[in-house]
Amino acid sequence: MTKLWGGRFTKETNKLVEEFTASISFDQKLALEDIEGSLAHAKMLGECGIIPLEDVKSISEGLIQIKNKIENGNMKYSVEHEDIHMNIEKQLIDLIGPAGGKLHTGRSRNDQVATDMHLYLNRKTKHIIELVNAVQEALLIQAQNNVETIIPGYTHLQRAQPVSFAHHLLAYFWMLQRDKERLQDSLKRVSWSPLGAGAMAGTPFPINRERSAELLGFDYVYPNSMDAVSDRDFIVEFLSIGSLIMTHISRLSEEMVIWSSQEFQFIELDDSFCTGSSIMPQKKNPDVPELLRAKTGRVYGNLIGLLTVLKGLPLTYNKDMQEDKEGMFDTVETLEGSLGLLGPMIETMKVNKDAMREAVNQDFSNATDIADYLVTKGVPFRDAHEIIGKIVLYALNENKFLLNLTMKEYKQFSHLFSEDIYTVLSPEHVVGARQSYGGTSPSQVSEQIKLAEKKLIQHL
Numbered sequence: 001m002t003k004l005w006g007g008r009f010t011k012e013t014n015k016l017v018e019e020f021t022a023s024i025s026f027d028q029k030l031a032l033e034d035i036e037g038s039l040a041h042a043k044m045l046g047e048c049g050i051i052p053l054e055d056v057k058s059i060s061e062g063l064i065q066i067k068n069k070i071e072n073g074n075m076k077y078s079v080e081h082e083d084i085h086m087n088i089e090k091q092l093i094d095l096i097g098p099a100g101g102k103l104h105t106g107r108s109r110n111d112q113v114a115t116d117m118h119l120y121l122n123r124k125t126k127h128i129i130e131l132v133n134a135v136q137e138a139l140l141i142q143a144q145n146n147v148e149t150i151i152p153g154y155t156h157l158q159r160a161q162p163v164s165f166a167h168h169l170l171a172y173f174w175m176l177q178r179d180k181e182r183l184q185d186s187l188k189r190v191s192w193s194p195l196g197a198g199a200m201a202g203t204p205f206p207i208n209r210e211r212s213a214e215l216l217g218f219d220y221v222y223p224n225s226m227d228a229v230s231d232r233d234f235i236v237e238f239l240s241i242g243s244l245i246m247t248h249i250s251r252l253s254e255e256m257v258i259w260s261s262q263e264f265q266f267i268e269l270d271d272s273f274c275t276g277s278s279i280m281p282q283k284k285n286p287d288v289p290e291l292l293r294a295k296t297g298r299v300y301g302n303l304i305g306l307l308t309v310l311k312g313l314p315l316t317y318n319k320d321m322q323e324d325k326e327g328m329f330d331t332v333e334t335l336e337g338s339l340g341l342l343g344p345m346i347e348t349m350k351v352n353k354d355a356m357r358e359a360v361n362q363d364f365s366n367a368t369d370i371a372d373y374l375v376t377k378g379v380p381f382r383d384a385h386e387i388i389g390k391i392v393l394y395a396l397n398e399n400k401f402l403l404n405l406t407m408k409e410y411k412q413f414s415h416l417f418s419e420d421i422y423t424v425l426s427p428e429h430v431v432g433a434r435q436s437y438g439g440t441s442p443s444q445v446s447e448q449i450k451l452a453e454k455k456l457i458q459h460l
């Protein structure tokens with residue numbers, strides 16, 4: 001089959017080489033962006049008087065026909081034409097004749113593919129921002145319903161201090177908020193037009209790069225044609241933000257797996273988000289959070305993969321750069337799938353308030369508060385810490401919790417204890433007392449919810 005670049009060649013391409021070097025099996029995902037880029041390029045060429053307007057008309061009509069074919073799933077791609085750019089160009093020439101051959105004037109596949117990637121990531125980044133937002137909404141709804149639900153807070157996965165369950169969930173809200181802001185900010189670096197950079201040095205044709213950028217909705221035009229065709233930083237940045245999003249999703253998923261275990265029973269995932277075991281009839285497995293946790297690995301892999309592809313490349317375009325695509329598509333699709341499931345999974349989970357409350361009754365997570373109690377009575381914190389350490393040891397030996405010790409027992413450790421210690425030690429009091437800004441008291445958590453609501457309303 002004749003190649004669009006066949007002129008210089010005397011031999012057919014080796015079949016294995018053809019297959020090895022082709023990207024059409026995956027870059028067909030850029031088909032609509034490629035058409036969009038070509039429509040803008042053709043229009044600009046016409047406006048600048050570089051190709052006749054009647055050719056622009058037939059090129060545009062041809063491209064629209066191809067677009068319809070793609071959207072209807074009737075487009076046939078061939079490996080012989082290597083990638084999406086040449087497949088579409090070949091179809092165009094077959095469809096409208098020699099005028100189709102004028103489309104590539106003042107352009108190269110190098111600026112063309114870079115343009116497609118920018119358009120694609122621009123669209124997908126905006127979609128992922130929406131999806132992150134939806135997960136934040138789900139977290140916020142659960143938080144609103146659980147301001148006064150008390151759960152053990154952990155450090156080292158050891159019970160530390162009781163907290164409001166809403167407070168715990170909102171911690172993830174803020175992680176995602178930063179992720180969303182990162183995505184938003186990254187758009188500033190995605191919205192650049194490489195179109196018209198040519199192969200790498202620009203073009204002798206009197207093109208108007210601002211115009212094609214404007215037609216495509218880009219905010220800026222790369223001022224250096226060599227940078228324009230070589231830059232994949234915006235993809236690395238996306239993969240890196242995606243990795244961080246997956247880190248957050250994975251941490252939350254891990255908590256959901258733990259919380260839904262028999263040992264914790266803090267939450268129950270909805271049946272529709274779990275699967276059973278083929279052998280053990282009693283099982284209800286948290287497959288979704290487990291897979292979310294695991295999929296983080298491939299997203300990290302995609303980031304490291306691209307960084308590694310790029311690290312040794314001399315300027316400008318190198319075929320290596322074709323390897324920028326599959327990882328990017330995979331990260332986009334993994335994020336879309338993961339975020340899409342996470343929101344509804346959070347929304348439908350059952351919060352077992354009683355089990356949480358019960359857990360808080362049976363631990364020493366109020367120990368800091370008796371220390372603080374003695375501090376308010378004038379004991380230096382270090383001494384108080386020592387005294388309470390002894391009380392905890394005593395209680396452990398007696399098989400009791402702090403609330404179960406009698407006043408007589410307390411008095412053995414310090415005469416400063418009096419009846420009010422039992423109020424101070426109740427989990428509600430412990431949580432309610434933490435009224436410092438960003439603390440876990442219901443009043444602070446309610447303030448935090450207001451702030452979170454504001455973020456969502458302002459769509460920041």
Ligand code: ARG
Binds near residue numbers: 027083084322
């Ligand atoms: N399929 C190629 C890619 O994705 C398009 C650019 C090809 N340019 C070239 N000079 N071979 O990178």
